Amino acid sequence: MKVLVPVKRVIDYNVKARVKSDQSGVDLANVKMSMNPFCEIAVEEAVRLQEKGVASEVVAVSIGPAQAQETIRTALAMGAERGILIQTDADPEPLEVAKLLAAVAKAEQPSLILMGKQAIDGDNNAVGQMLSALLDWPQATFASKIEVAGDTVRVTREVDGGLQTLELDLPAVVTADLRLNEPRYASLPNIMKAKRKTIDVKSVDDFGGMGEAHLKVLKVTEPPKRIAGVKVENAAELVAKLKTEAGVI
Amino acid sequence: MAVLVVADHDNVELKDTTAKTVTAARAISPDVDVLVAGQGVAAVAAQAAKIAGVRKVLTAESDALGRHIAEALSACVMPLMEAYDAVLTPATSVGKNFAPRLAALLDVAPISEILEVVDPTTFVRPIYAGNALETVQSRDSKKIITGRATAFKPAEEGGSAPIEAIDPGPGAEHTRFVSDEIVKSDRPELAGAKIVVSGGRAMGSAEEFHRVIEPLADKLGAAVGASRAAVDAGYAPNDYQVGQTGKVVAPQLYVAIGISGAIQHLAGMKDSKVIVAINKDADAPIFQVADYGLVADYKTAVPELMEALTAAGK
Ligand SMILES: Cc1cc2nc3c(=O)[nH]c(=O)nc-3n(C[C@H](O)[C@H](O)[C@H](O)COP(=O)(O)OP(=O)(O)OC[C@H]3O[C@@H](n4cnc5c(N)ncnc54)[C@H](O)[C@@H]3O)c2cc1C
């Protein structure tokens, strides 16, 4: 069984995004970039399936600038076998990403696409669901547990109020939530080994091209700032303030 | 142009996120219909019909819809799209699951978690864990939108919309429901609560979380929340998680106990009206957003707080 894992290069999750003063976007110059944390979880899960003998091959794919090769290398160092970079300096919308990934899926014919539930830059939480619709495959989002059994996959999902378990026929799209696993750190030997693995660099046109933008970003602004309030001395003062000053209890 | 609001419910009760989403929808168009898709939803539909400003309520019923299966829900809505220019649904786990799927079927760009309707084609949404707000204009003729319910006031009651049953659609061929594990609680729901008390990693164990956080929450009539660290460590169930990837809350009062205030946690609570933080580290980032900070060990501070509340007649 082949597993395809789409991975995105995004701002490192420890870095606080800063809005550009001309309101054109977020300043990414000289900012540390990393693999999207949810994609890391997806890679880890795919590699575990491979280690269990369930998956025969794990292929990582990214759409992004030349530097996204580093992101793919990270996936290779974690245990993925090969990578595909669809190189573009444009920042494609989720719909375009989903279309490109659908074209990759048609070429690669995986049985399972495992991906992040959300990229922490755009916070769209959309590509997995869209890819699944375009391929007309079943979907299970927000996975906290995955078990492959024959031609089906059983997925426990984190939903409002608790958990839901679904069974999907393969091929299917599954998106990873935080508690699916804890991604490993790649060991030095594996990082060295990853340097020799192949990354096919392709263009957007190799996978059907990119359409017109559907959304126009008019501006990106800073959210209203909260100002730090006061420190209280003790619980009694806190209750007094909440009652009389804030009026919330 | 008409808007379809896809209702948030558990087949038994309509959630108040629906009335809030109706408010957002009415900023797009005066013609707002509500779809209640589920199983055995007559009572839910009757509640939806009472929301003021709703033109009519559609009901669609099947097993798969009762389980909120995304494939079934998007297939149910697809044939309705000739009559609507926009679909709006709360950004719940159900809404986030089906809305992008529906958008892809329509070949349009979904717009996630809007906070504001600027005009019928322009919306404000948070990006980068809420550290930036993006104003986007849609060029699509059909708009598929999820809305952050905490950003909108609920539409009033007082309507009496007609209810009409529609074809539930084909269901989901390749997706089967196996089981649910829904945590029942008598406390208010986290997403809509007026007061939220949250505990973090400092609790150290599930027992301590129960012992410290829950009685305080109950005294305040509050919902219980948690940081990711507390959830990951098993101190609290997963749906208690507040943050970028958990629930977004905006109560009147948010009390963070033993939570450091990572950006991902702040993303879920920084729009609360009043924030209280109890943390023994005076430099914890949570104090930068707290209106009232108490630098103390929770082990002594929480019992004192319970006492002070009792003394204040709580
Ligand atoms: C992709 C991604 C998404 C994430 N999403 C979320 C999310 O949705 N929600 C979320 O919460 N986190 C999220 N996180 C995790 C986040 O980065 C933090 O790791 C997490 O919020 C920390 O939880 P905490 O504050 O409970 O723990 P810590 O950071 O360990 O803080 C514990 C605090 O307790 C204080 N403390 C310790 N003992 C005591 C005591 N006796 N009395 C008083 N105070 C005490 C300490 O001073 C400290 O400030 C996410 C991370 C990633 C990478």
Ligand SMILES: Nc1ncnc2c1ncn2[C@@H]1O[C@H](COP(=O)(O)O)[C@@H](O)[C@H]1O
């Ligand atoms: N440019 C991209 N390249 C590869 N995968 C992507 C890209 N953008 C999004 N994805 C995948 O889609 C998931 C959800 O992203 P989003 O819907 O944008 O929040 C991510 O976790 C990735 O797995």
